[in-house]
Amino acid sequence: MTQASTQQFLEIDQIREGVILLRNKAMRGVLMVSSLNFALKSEDEQNAIIYQFQNFLNSLDFSLEIVVQSRRLNITGYLEKLKELEEKQENELLKIQTAEYQKFIKDLIAGGAIMAKSFFVVIPFTLIEIPGMKAVKGLVKRGEILTLTEEQFQRCKSQLWQRMEFVALGLRRCGLQCVPLNTSELIELFWSLYHPEEAEVGYYPEIPPELIR
Incomplete structure (x- = not known):
C-alpha cells in the first residue's frame, strides 16, 4: 500500500505572491497581528478599544478567521x-x-513550559465574488477543477489585498499592528504547524528559490 504524503491531505494548492491558493481556487491572505495587554489599560482605554473593535466587526461584509498559535519556547x-x-x-x-x-x-x-503566542487573521476571497464570473460559480458547485488565468489571479489578488488593508486599518484603530505574511513566511508558518518539534528549536528547512515568488 502506497503511503500518502501529507500534502495530499492539505487543501492548499500553492502559495505565490503572498497568497494562499486553495484547490478550489479560493484565496486566503494572512495578517500577523500584534497583541496588547488589555488588563493594564485604564477603564476608559478598555472601553475605547471595545468600541473600536465593535465598529470594526460591524463594518465587515465578509467572513474572516482569527487564529492563535501557541508554541513552546x-x-x-x-x-x-x-x-x-x-x-x-x-x-x-x-x-x-x-x-x-x-x-x-x-x-x-x-x-x-514557556509558551510564545502568535496571532493571525485569515482573510478570504473567491473568484466568484468578481462581477461577471457566474459561469465559474457553476463549476465550483459541481466540484470541477478550476484553472486560474494570470489575469484572474491578479484580479483576485488585488481584491484580496484591498480586504487585507481594510482589516489592518480596522485593527490599527484598536491599537494593534498588522503585517501581511509573504510567500516564504507563509510556507514557514504551515511547515511549523506540521513540524512543531523542529520549529521549537528554531529549525526551518531551506525554501527552494523557485517556490518564492
Whole structure:
C-alpha cells in the first residue's frame, strides 16, 4: 500500500505572491497581528478599544478567521550563551551575578513550559465574488477543477489585498499592528504547524528559490 504524503491531505494548492491558493481556487491572505495587554489599560482605554473593535466587526461584509498559535519556547541556546559569558567573565562579581541569573531562568522554566503566542487573521476571497464570473460559480458547485488565468489571479489578488488593508486599518484603530505574511513566511508558518518539534528549536528547512515568488 502506497503511503500518502501529507500534502495530499492539505487543501492548499500553492502559495505565490503572498497568497494562499486553495484547490478550489479560493484565496486566503494572512495578517500577523500584534497583541496588547488589555488588563493594564485604564477603564476608559478598555472601553475605547471595545468600541473600536465593535465598529470594526460591524463594518465587515465578509467572513474572516482569527487564529492563535501557541508554541513552546526553547531557550536552550540562550542558556548556553549565558554559560559561555559566565566562563569568559573576568570580573568575579559579574561572574556570580551571571550564574545566579542562569539559576533564576532555570528555576523559572522548571515550573512549566514557556509558551510564545502568535496571532493571525485569515482573510478570504473567491473568484466568484468578481462581477461577471457566474459561469465559474457553476463549476465550483459541481466540484470541477478550476484553472486560474494570470489575469484572474491578479484580479483576485488585488481584491484580496484591498480586504487585507481594510482589516489592518480596522485593527490599527484598536491599537494593534498588522503585517501581511509573504510567500516564504507563509510556507514557514504551515511547515511549523506540521513540524512543531523542529520549529521549537528554531529549525526551518531551506525554501527552494523557485517556490518564492
